[in-house]
Amino acid sequence: MTISVCPVATVAAPPEHVWALLMAPETYSEWWDAQTERVEPPGPAAAGQLISATSKALGRRWPVSTAVLAIDPQRRILDLRTTLPLDIVVRNHIVVQPLDAGSSQVSFG
Numbered sequence: 891m892t893i894s895v896c897p898v899a900t901v902a903a904p905p906e907h908v909w910a911l912l913m914a915p916e917t918y919s920e921w922w923d924a925q926t927e928r929v930e931p932p933g934p935a936a937a938g939q940l941i942s943a944t945s946k947a948l949g950r951r952w953p954v955s956t957a958v959l960a961i962d963p964q965r966r967i968l969d970l971r972t973t974l975p976l977d978i979v980v981r982n983h984i985v986v987q988p989l990d991a992g993s994s995q996v997s998f999g
Contacts, residue, residue, distance in 0.1 A: 894922045894999055896976075896983075896998070897998055897999065899995070899998075900908065900993060900996075901993060901996055902993050903992070903993065903994060904988070904991065904992055905986045905987065905988045905994040906965060908966075908996060909986050911913075912935065912968050912986070913935045914934065914935070914957075914997075915935050915941045915956075918941065918990045920955065923945055924943035925943055925944050925994075926941060926942075926943045928940075928941070929941050929942075930942075935958050936956075936958060937959065937960050938959055938960055939957070939959065940955065941955070941956040943955075945974075955971050955972070956972045956973075957970065957973075959970075959971055965975045965985070967983070967984065967985050967986075968983075969982065970982040979986070982996070982999075983999055984995045984998045991996060
């Protein structure tokens with residue numbers, strides 16, 4: 891079964907700041923519900939990169955694996971594939987767009 895959703899959030903930060911966070915996978919633990927364990931190869935987000943993490947729920951730690959599929963820095967688009975326990979696979983198409991000088995719209999469907 892496939893479910894498709896596209897949540898949108900307004901962020902009180904300029905798009906270049908939001909994009910900088912997305913380009914630094916070693917800091918993902920600061921904003922996602924998982925502890926980043928390893929980024930291979932290390933460095934800024936790049937197509938082909940693998941991010942290994944763990945998330946805690948139900949009294950145990952669960953593996954989370956994220957692959958960077960594609961990046962379009964000019965349009966601020968990041969495509970990820972996240973694999974969770976129970977064979978759950980999430981495809982994230984993240985787009986950062988300016989709303990004004992100090993805020994952004996982030997869609998992550």
